[in-house]
Amino acid sequence: MITHPVPAIRTYVLVWVGLIVLLLLTLGSAFIPLGWGNAAINLAIAVAKSLLVIFFYMHLRSAHYVLRIAATAGFFWLAILLGLSLTDFVTRY
Amino acid sequence: MWNFPLHPPADTPLATRVDHLFYTWLGLAGVVTIAVFFLIVYFSVKYRHGSKADRAMPTGAELRRESHRIEFAWIATPLVIFLGMGFWAADLYYVHASPVANATEVYAVGKQWMWKIEHIGGQREIDELHVPAGRPIKLIMTSQDVIHSFFMPAFRIKQDVLPGRYTILWFTAEHPGDYHLFCTQYCGTDHARMIGHVVVMAPADFQKWLTGGNAQQSMAEEGAGRFRQYGCSGCHGANASVHAPKLEGLFGRRVQLSDGTSVIADERYIHDSVMLPRSQVVAGYAPIMPSFQGQIAEEDLLDIIEYIKSLRDANPGLVK
Amino acid sequence: MSTLMLPVRGNYLDEGFSLWSWLSSVDHKRIAILYTISITMFFFVGGVAASLIRLNLVTPTGDFVSAETYNKLFTMHGVIMVWFFLIPSIPSTLGNFLVPLMIGARDMAFPRLNLASWYLYIGGGLFTVGALIAGGVDTGWTFYTPYSTMFSNTHVIAAAAGVFIVGFSSILTGINFIVTIHKMRAPGMTWFRLPLFIWSMYATAIIFVLATPVLAMTLFLLAIERFAGVGVFDPALGGDPLLFQHLFWFYSHPAVYVMILPAMGVASEIITCFARKNVFAYRSMAFAVLAIAVIGFLVWGHHMFVAGTSVYSSIVFSILSFLVAIPSAIKVFNWTATLYKGSIHFEAPMLYLLGFVGLFTVGGMTGLFLASLALDVHLHDTYFVIAHFHYIMVGGSVMAFLGAIHFWWPKITGRMYSDRWARFAAIVVFIGFNLTFFPQFVLGYLGMPRRYHEYPPEFQVLNVLSSAGASVLAVGYLLPLLYLLWSLKYGPRATANPWGATGLEWQTSSPPPVDNFASIPIVTAPPYQYEPPEGPHPNPSAGQKGEGSEGAVGARDGLS
Numbered sequence: 001m002i003t004h005p006v007p008a009i010r011t012y013v014l015v016w017v018g019l020i021v022l023l024l025l026t027l028g029s030a031f032i033p034l035g036w037g038n039a040a041i042n043l044a045i046a047v048a049k050s051l052l053v054i055f056f057y058m059h060l061r062s063a064h065y066v067l068r069i070a071a072t073a074g075f076f077w078l079a080i081l082l083g084l085s086l087t088d089f090v091t092r093y
Numbered sequence: 094m095w096n097f098p099l100h101p102p103a104d105t106p107l108a109t110r111v112d113h114l115f116y117t118w119l120g121l122a123g124v125v126t127i128a129v130f131f132l133i134v135y136f137s138v139k140y141r142h143g144s145k146a147d148r149a150m151p152t153g154a155e156l157r158r159e160s161h162r163i164e165f166a167w168i169a170t171p172l173v174i175f176l177g178m179g180f181w182a183a184d185l186y187y188v189h190a191s192p193v194a195n196a197t198e199v200y201a202v203g204k205q206w207m208w209k210i211e212h213i214g215g216q217r218e219i220d221e222l223h224v225p226a227g228r229p230i231k232l233i234m235t236s237q238d239v240i241h242s243f244f245m246p247a248f249r250i251k252q253d254v255l256p257g258r259y260t261i262l263w264f265t266a267e268h269p270g271d272y273h274l275f276c277t278q279y280c281g282t283d284h285a286r287m288i289g290h291v292v293v294m295a296p297a298d299f300q301k302w303l304t305g306g307n308a309q310q311s312m313a314e315e316g317a318g319r320f321r322q323y324g325c326s327g328c329h330g331a332n333a334s335v336h337a338p339k340l341e342g343l344f345g346r347r348v349q350l351s352d353g354t355s356v357i358a359d360e361r362y363i364h365d366s367v368m369l370p371r372s373q374v375v376a377g378y379a380p381i382m383p384s385f386q387g388q389i390a391e392e393d394l395l396d397i398i399e400y401i402k403s404l405r406d407a408n409p410g411l412v413k
Numbered sequence: 414m415s416t417l418m419l420p421v422r423g424n425y426l427d428e429g430f431s432l433w434s435w436l437s438s439v440d441h442k443r444i445a446i447l448y449t450i451s452i453t454m455f456f457f458v459g460g461v462a463a464s465l466i467r468l469n470l471v472t473p474t475g476d477f478v479s480a481e482t483y484n485k486l487f488t489m490h491g492v493i494m495v496w497f498f499l500i501p502s503i504p505s506t507l508g509n510f511l512v513p514l515m516i517g518a519r520d521m522a523f524p525r526l527n528l529a530s531w532y533l534y535i536g537g538g539l540f541t542v543g544a545l546i547a548g549g550v551d552t553g554w555t556f557y558t559p560y561s562t563m564f565s566n567t568h569v570i571a572a573a574a575g576v577f578i579v580g581f582s583s584i585l586t587g588i589n590f591i592v593t594i595h596k597m598r599a600p601g602m603t604w605f606r607l608p609l610f611i612w613s614m615y616a617t618a619i620i621f622v623l624a625t626p627v628l629a630m631t632l633f634l635l636a637i638e639r640f641a642g643v644g645v646f647d648p649a650l651g652g653d654p655l656l657f658q659h660l661f662w663f664y665s666h667p668a669v670y671v672m673i674l675p676a677m678g679v680a681s682e683i684i685t686c687f688a689r690k691n692v693f694a695y696r697s698m699a700f701a702v703l704a705i706a707v708i709g710f711l712v713w714g715h716h717m718f719v720a721g722t723s724v725y726s727s728i729v730f731s732i733l734s735f736l737v738a739i740p741s742a743i744k745v746f747n748w749t750a751t752l753y754k755g756s757i758h759f760e761a762p763m764l765y766l767l768g769f770v771g772l773f774t775v776g777g778m779t780g781l782f783l784a785s786l787a788l789d790v791h792l793h794d795t796y797f798v799i800a801h802f803h804y805i806m807v808g809g810s811v812m813a814f815l816g817a818i819h820f821w822w823p824k825i826t827g828r829m830y831s832d833r834w835a836r837f838a839a840i841v842v843f844i845g846f847n848l849t850f851f852p853q854f855v856l857g858y859l860g861m862p863r864r865y866h867e868y869p870p871e872f873q874v875l876n877v878l879s880s881a882g883a884s885v886l887a888v889g890y891l892l893p894l895l896y897l898l899w900s901l902k903y904g905p906r907a908t909a910n911p912w913g914a915t916g917l918e919w920q921t922s923s924p925p926p927v928d929n930f931a932s933i934p935i936v937t938a939p940p941y942q943y944e945p946p947e948g949p950h951p952n953p954s955a956g957q958k959g960e961g962s963e964g965a966v967g968a969r970d971g972l973s
């Protein structure tokens with residue numbers, strides 16, 4: 001087993017605060033009508049949130065490279081799901 | 094009494110072309126399958142345990158070179174054949190998906206568990222579709238409830254029929270006859286009874302059928318009535334006091350929406366304007382139009398759409 | 414138990430006889446047995462549903478059961494056969510049993526997780542069976558929206574919950590396989606010395622882990638739309654029903670490969686053993702399995718060519734579907750080439766597997782018909798599709814599963830069955846299968862739609878043929894149940910290596926000891942190093958006959 005430094009409690013709390021702030025941002029943006037902008041902002045916030053969870057809560061920041069590859073594979077497959085679905089959704093008449 | 098066909102009738106030019114594709118595949122698949130079966134049996138007999146067959150094999154580098162060559166051959170050959178067949182099939186699919194411009198439009202609504210058909214002239218039929226031979230027909234289809242699928246095996250075509258959308262199927266039947274119509278997307282209890290006939294008639298007979306039909310008025314006239322009946326004219330009519338867009342010349346035009354995007358006003362757009370008015374609000378108007386979800390049947394909405402289409406070239410202010 | 418005074422731990426079957434000793438065991442071999450028993454039960458439940466379906470279709474007017482019942486029957490058949498039989502079949506039974514043995518490990522990486530997988534499987538199964546007892550589900554195994562969310566008034570959520578739960582069983586099994594294969598290989602067992610069965614388990618595990626979460630998410634969305642009216646798939650609520658189909662098939666197409674990849678692994682083991690020859694082109698066999706697993710994720714749109722997706726998307730998915738056929742074709746050709754200049758024996762496992770190669774070829778070739786866009790427009794949702802996927806999943810996977818059970822039966826149970834009966838059953842299954850499903854290709858081209866409770870009279874002759882075949886097939890499936898159970902008590906004891914096979918699992922006793930190996934083996938060579946059959950009478954496994962070479966084992970002499 002590869003051991004890696006476990007982050008301090010403080011880091012966890014800070015990350016949690018960060019997640020809550022991002023959540024409030026999402027909520028707030030709902031009140032500003034921006035057309036496509038809303039979707040873009042919300043997606044960006046969602047990505048930021050997942051990155052926080054992945055890197056800190058799931059310890060991927062300090063994990064063995066095989067684990068990182070495994071995690072990246074998940075995203076790669078998600079990209080396949082979204083990408084190939086879009087071949088349909090964006091080209092319908 | 095012996096009713097045992099092995100091949101379905103083919104009654105459109107496309108059906109014949111699809112058959113050619115099918116039999117070509119059948120030939121290719123037959124050759125490959127028979128070859129595999131033959132080799133399995135042949136090797137099984139020749140190299141059965143205890144037989145005196147020669148089993149000397151190349152070894153080492155020679156074996157590797159040999160097997161690479163063989164492997165390359167049986168990767169490359171199928172690849173080329175598959176892609177060739179794939180393009181052929183895609184080409185036909187493109188034909189299937191592109192209705193010719195001068196096709197006669199017929200509307201169809203799938204509903205648990207029946208097909209409701211309406212011709213432009215207002216003739217309505219259930220589980221039957223009468224069409225003239227030799228003339229391209231374009232079906233514009235939607236569903237009242239779940240997903241259905243409109244399948245005419247003799248024409249080798251089918252298309253799923255979705256709620257909230259208009260999908261299209263087109264064909265040119267060649268000979269008068271009576272053909273199967275099936276629903277092929279499972280849609281609940283009586284799915285297997287959602288079947289009917291496609292009746293292809295000689296053009297003259299078809300004309301007779303049209304005039305002898307049950308039509309009182311055309312779809313557009315029917316739609317004008319519905320337009321008043323459901324209170325649309327109260328807001329969209331010429332004398333309406335409500336601030337609502339005029340619908341003359343709407344069909345086929347690009348509409349600017351309040352969220353900054355724009356869409357072409359097609360059947361789907363009008364459908365959604367009525368059923369889900371909040372989803373696409375026209376720029377410059379308040380979102381006061383009520384949803385008619387659950388109140389207007391899909392076939393009535395088709396009449397209204399046909400009516401709005403008929404206003405395509407009309408002068409503003411004509412709507413009463 | 415008290416009568417057994419073993420100084421060292423004995424074979425895993427003697428480790429405890431109480432029910433609890435089984436239900437609480439974390440030994441991968443015992444868990445494999447738990448799976449085998451439960452999967453067999455589900456197989457026969459699904460099989461009863463299939464028989465009733467075929468019985469109903471004997472007459473065009475569907476006189477045997479009502480339309481409601483018919484719809485529930487085919488839903489039950491599909492749900493049970495897909496999720497409670499085919500997907501876990503080979504991985505959970507033989508995979509669980511063999512992965513540690515084949516790589517020279519003492520157990521799985523996470524033995525307790527392994528047991529948890531089984532409990533999840535049973536839990537999901539009970540949920541689903543509960544839904545069926547409570548009145549059934551009528552959506553078809555595909556759960557298409559908006560029928561499933563807004564229109565069906567049967568127990569959709571309960572059934573979906575069962576499938577949701579069993580999905581987690583798949584995920585945990587997948588994780589266990591991946592970690593075990595990465596971390597627990599015996600010294601010298603390099604990646605390219607792994608038996609091809611292990612490669613196929615590895616590819617299967619990848620699909621489990623990457624695809625199943627999407628199924629869970631999709632069923633969850635389905636449940637909240639049905640339960641709470643949140644609009645996701647229903648157009649009346651602003652949703653898109655095709656979104657459901659995209660998500661569902663993103664899982665369910667790879668799931669088809671979960672059903673066939675393990676069968677391919679089994680084929681490579683058994684064909685090499687009974688041809689007494691190294692597999693033709695080992696590396697391309699291994700890469701083909703991985704390629705199928707990966708490309709298998711890119712083709713789901715071919716289930717939707719007439720669903721209302723865009724033409725562009727259909728063309729993309731069609732081309733990708735042809736590409737995934739290439740590695741499958743490679744496998745078929747390589748198995749055939751493996752026979753070339755072998756020294757072929759025809760015990761029951763080999764008969765099953767030769768049948769597998771033939772039927773899989775037919776299934777694969779007809780898949781190409783369906784990948785061809787214009788042809789799929791005609792064939793989609795007809796019996797042609799039914800015939801095609803039964804050729805893959807019954808002709809392919811179930812044949813291989815049966816072959817595998819026969820092949821490893823001596824290892825698992827320590828007993829030999831009657832090879833004569835087994836060969837007879839293999840032939841009955843092969844004939845019954847073709848009789849059942851070949852007519853359905855013709856029916857499909859004629860245009861008979863699937864999921865029809867009644868049909869136009871001109872389809873009757875072919876339907877009767879198919880139903881007649883189904884009764885032959887049923888006999889073929891009952892036979893192994895009988896003679897295999899019989900062998901448990903009366904079968905002669907098996908030697909460690911009755912087939913003279915090369916895998917590590919054959920180097921330990923039959924049945925294996927609790928810890929699998931007395932000492933961890935050291936691997937020095939690639940798999941399938943069967944001695945080249947020189948003369949007309951090669952004798953590769955001479956000297957491997959162990960203590961009990963009497964009885965049926967003596968009949969194995971043909972092999973030695």
Ligand SMILES: [Cu+2]
Pocket residue numbers: 203240241242276277278279280284287
């Ligand atoms: Cu239907």
